[in-house]
Amino acid sequence: MLAIEPAATASPSPFTAASDDATSLLLQVLDIYATRDVLQTLTDAGGLDWSVSRLNRIRQEKSRVPALSSREVSSLQALLPSRPLHYDTPEFQFIDLFAGIGGIRRGFEKIGGQCVFTSEWNKEAVRTYKANHYSDPAQHQFNSDIRLVTQPAGLTDEQAIYQHIDQTIPDHQVLLAGFPCQPFSLAGVSKKNALGRAHGFECEAQGTLFFDVARILAAKKPPFFVLENVKNLKSHDQGRTFAIIMATLDELGYDVADAADSGAPDAKIVDARHFLPQHRERIVLVGIRRDSGLSDGFSLRSLAQFYPPQVPSLQSLLETAPEEKYILSPTLWQYLYQYAKKHKAKGNGFGFGLNDPHNPNVCVRTLSARYYKDGSEILIDRGWDHAQGEVDFQLASNMARRPRRLTPRECARLMGFEAPGESHFRIPVSDTQAYKQFGNSVVVPVFAAVAQLLLPLIQQHQHRNT
Known part of the structure; x- marks a missing residue:
């Protein structure tokens, strides 16, 4: 390979x-x-x-x-990424936190940005990231655990910590972060308040990884940020988590796009189905420093102008001759079939997602990090006779046409890391790791559209400061 x-x-x-x-x-x-x-x-x-x-x-x-x-x-x-054409004359610089395999980075690199700092702790994800994203040690730093920067050993004074962050992380205009969602703790808030903490988020967000993002924003003050998380961030911990995040970003001097939008649907929730045949909703927080004067009128509702004229079909993303190892074993297929049948009888919605690739309008479920286990959320129909299956599951012709999983290459296309028919995205890890990485990633065209939407403001800011 x-x-x-x-x-x-x-x-x-x-x-x-x-x-x-x-x-x-x-x-x-x-x-x-x-x-x-x-x-x-x-x-x-x-x-x-x-x-x-x-x-x-x-x-x-x-x-x-x-x-x-x-x-x-x-x-x-040829096994390493090539140097981007604009690398020495970038439009702007950005940093990539909780980077995964670089899904958000790709959109901002495409509009002329240069990544100057990457942080990702998972070693397998780092392998895939390095295989596909150019890194010049003289112009780019790689960090494994962002807490080594934001919570340096031996430093307890906040101002000293901020100075350390400022000296360690290069200057940048855009901060990108797909941070994990964690519960917040208010333990010790009154004590910290009595000590005169510089920022309220130092009390409420400490112990979470969002806290590390907030510290970088406080220390570096980039004019823009883009944060990504699962849709359920809004309801996490009965909405308290999201409320603290939004209050923190406001305290740090940022206007968040569509923060006060009471319309339905919420513009901050973006579904990848507008770009690729996958129902995948993610919350996107775009922040613009209030003192830049650039935030008025910016809305993620304008992303619609970047929707492709036609969403690629599932069929166009599939390999022409996938290996037989991706076909479900008779035992696994029987288990999934009987499991779904049992829950259907109870009126539950649990079950596998069988997708007919010949249906041009099919939109698959969300690819998850657990896909490697059984592939049940997205199975490719290989000619299963649905009517006959209800009569005789063990029918020889039906067992011969057992569905299959997506291949890792097809997952790369479904997540937008490459276009239909392409095979240029390097996958240097095992299938299990690849499934986890794609399932944990973002749909690239979504954030390429966010980058395009933000580009005029980035250019205005750069023009003012050159």
Whole structure:
């Protein structure tokens, strides 16, 4: 899967065994891909002296990198993201917090932004992120746990902490964050108030990951932010969580788009079905600093202008010849079928989601991080006879046409990481990890539209400050 077509000619390699460039290139690739995949790539490029044990020794820095041929260099470089054309002359800078595999980043990079700081703690997600997003160590920092920045060991004074954040995180104009949703605790509020805390959120939001976002906003004061979360954030903890978030953002000097909108439906809740055939509602909070004077009239209702003329069909996202391993086993299919049948008899809505790919109007359920378990929320119909199934589930023809899961490649397309028919998004992890990553991600075109909507304001701000 990772084999890359080598260069047409094999000119002498510019690298030597002692070359820092050769060592850096190979270690960078080994940091992302499984050793056996790297071995296959090098072997396909004509390398005859490679082995898993040798690559592992290089990975562990127990062995030096040998001379690399130009074909080997080209094949390794093809496994890494290329440098964006605008990288050295960006429109603006942004940071990517709780980045996952970079779904929000892609939209803001597309409009000319340069990512200067990324934070993501999941090592498997980081592998996928690095495989698909260019990172120049001289212009981009990678952080694993944002709390190492926002809650530095040994510092307790708030002003010292803010100074540390300001010095650690590069200046930026847009903060992006798909932060996890957690309950807030008011423990110790009165004591902290008595100590004269600089910000109310230091009391109410502490212990949550939103608290870390708030501290960065307080320290860096970027003119714009985009926060993403599940729709249920609004009702979480009986609405108290969302109320604290909104009060905090207001306290920090930001106007949040459509915050006072009492209309229905809520413009902050965006459904991906307007862009791709997946019902996936997420809350999108776009903040603009009040003192910028740019927030008047900005509304997420204007996202409709960026809806595609026609939503791609489910069929267009599917691979032409998926591997048989994605077909449900007879045991799993029987379990899901009987489970759904039992709950249907009770009047419940529990059950699998069987989707006919030939229906041009089909819209699948939300892809979740648990998809790897049984794939039940999105199953692809392979010709199941629904009427006959009620009569004889074990009918040979029905069992032969058992539905299948989406492949990881199809999940990438369903989430908008690549267009129908494309296969350029690199998936360096196992299927299980890939399903988790796509299920936890955002639908890329949604945030590409948010970026497009925000771009004129970013440009106005940049023009004023240049």
